[in-house]
Amino acid sequence: MLPPLHExxxxxxxxxxxxxxxxxxxxxxxxxFARLGxxxxxxxxxxxxxxxxxxxxxxxxxVAASRxxxxxxxxxxxxxxxxxxxIGTFLATSPTLRDALRVFDWVRELINPMxxxxxxxxxxxxxxxxxxxxxxxxxxxxxxxxxxxxxxxFGRMLAGDLERFARLRFRYxxxxxxxxxxxxxxxxxxFDQPVNALELPRHHLDTPLEGGFPKLxxxxxxxxxxxxxxxxxRTGIVAAIEAAYEENPQLLGRGIEAVARHLGLHPRxxxxxxxxxxxxxxxxxxxxxxxxxxxxxxxxxxxLETISERLGFSDRRSxxxxxxxxxxxxxxxxxxxx
Numbered sequence: 338m339l340p341p342l343h344e345x346x347x348x349x350x351x352x353x354x355x356x357x358x359x360x361x362x363x364x365x366x367x368x369x370f371a372r373l374g375x376x377x378x379x380x381x382x383x384x385x386x387x388x389x390x391x392x393x394x395x396x397x398x399x400v401a402a403s404r405x406x407x408x409x410x411x412x413x414x415x416x417x418x419x420x421x422x423x424i425g426t427f428l429a430t431s432p433t434l435r436d437a438l439r440v441f442d443w444v445r446e447l448i449n450p451m452x453x454x455x456x457x458x459x460x461x462x463x464x465x466x467x468x469x470x471x472x473x474x475x476x477x478x479x480x481x482x483x484x485x486x487x488x489x490x491f492g493r494m495l496a497g498d499l500e501r502f503a504r505l506r507f508r509y510x511x512x513x514x515x516x517x518x519x520x521x522x523x524x525x526x527x528f529d530q531p532v533n534a535l536e537l538p539r540h541h542l543d544t545p546l547e548g549g550f551p552k553l554x555x556x557x558x559x560x561x562x563x564x565x566x567x568x569x570x571r572t573g574i575v576a577a578i579e580a581a582y583e584e585n586p587q588l589l590g591r592g593i594e595a596v597a598r599h600l601g602l603h604p605r606x607x608x609x610x611x612x613x614x615x616x617x618x619x620x621x622x623x624x625x626x627x628x629x630x631x632x633x634x635x636x637x638x639x640x641l642e643t644i645s646e647r648l649g650f651s652d653r654r655s656x657x658x659x660x661x662x663x664x665x666x667x668x669x670x671x672x673x674x675x
Contacts, residue, residue: 346386347449350420352377355399358412362403369398383420389451393476400479407514409479410521413486421447423564427557428491430550435542437495438465443561445615452484453615456542457534463542464506467533473509481507481533488535489522495546499524503537506530559665566627566663574610575621582625589626590649593618627663630656634672641668 352375359366370377373394378385387395399408418425424443431437441454453468467484469477485505492499504525505518511528518526581599582588588595596618597607611618626648633644645656660668 346388347392347451348383348447349385349387349392350383350448351416352385353419354416355395355412357415358408359399359402361406361411361415362399362408363405364399364402366399366402369395369402373398393480396476396479407482407517407521409482410486410517413483413488414490416483416487416490421561421564423557423560426553427561429494429548430554430557431495431546432549432551432554433543433546434492434495434537436554437491437546443565446565458539458542461539462536463539464532464534464536469508469533478509478512481509485533485535486521489524492535495548496541496544502541503535506532506534506536508533562627562663563631566624566631573614574607575614575616578607578611578621579625582629586629586647586649588649589622589629589647590651623659623663626659630660630663630668634668644668 356366359369367377369375373391375387375391375395376385396409399412402408403411418428421443424440424447428437428440435456438454438456441452444452455466455468457464457466465488467481473481489499489503489505492503500523504527505522506527508530509528515526515528577600578596581596585599588599593607594604597604600607602610608618611621629648630644633639633647639647641656642653645653648656650656650659657667657669660671664671
């Protein structure tokens with residue numbers, strides 16, 4: 338049986354970021370990792386996971402150990418897409434803030450499924466809202482602080498005058514160190530609000546940014562799509578479906594009913610579980626097919642017709658259309674480049 342969603346392991350690709358933040362805060366994080374049993378293997382970092390409860394223990398220990406700065410702020414401030422450079426390139430070359438916000442879809446996929454932002458637009462105001470309705474604990478507050486520290490950091494990178502027009506809202510009451518918020522964020526901050534959000538005038542979403550670089554932007558997006566396709570999920574219902582496809586490729590062309598039956602679930606239950614993980618069946622199926630196609634195209638013994646059949650397409654033409662949509666080139670062109 339799968340563990341509850343809030344206890345399922347999440348990727349820990351940000352491990353080096355925690356080390357950098359600890360150094361900035363004047364302490365060595367190694368004893369904390371050792372005491373809590375955190376594995377530190379940079380050679381297999383993309384496979385590293387950690388349970389949210391354990392991650393919360395790490396956060397509390399780091400806050401207690403910090404001597405120079407407030408650790409959650411430094412965790413957000415020092416964050417960089419070190420192991421996901423294409424996302425950093427996509428962000429830096431975005432033509433508008435609205436386009437840059439697509440990064441949060443990939444953050445949810447590759448870094449932490451609980452970092453779930455939604456853009457709300459009403460009247461002249463736009464709000465980047467961190468989804469969440471449960472009561473905010475002390476641990477939650479630390480993570481929310483670090484997330485918005487990163488959001489404002491990258492916001493300033495893209496739009497240097499962020500302080501002139503943005504404001505922050507937090508669902509929790511002002512903490513004892515609330516004065517640090519004003520000096521760190523340098524924007525108006527409000528507590529006891531309905532949502533956790535960064536607000537800005539709506540027209541700023543579509544104001545052209547100085548760093549716009551269309552060619553690099555498109556190339557970065559293509560590379561991110563390939564990376565997503567090549568990285569199977571390891572937790573939750575999404576991981577269960579991907580594993581089912583890997584073990585039983587014949588399911589690829591049979592629809593959601595066949596997959597649900599294979600997993601012992603009702604189709605509506607399967608769809609609901611997917612929504613809880615921020616996924617749709619069609620998007621998941623495309624990603625699995627794309628990953629398998631990239632793998633199969635490296636095998637010269639497999640014809641395009643054979644690959645089409647293996648992936649559950651009705652014919653080679655349907656496969657070619659789908660692959661071209663995913664990769665920006667046809668399967669034959671992709672194979673010839675290698």
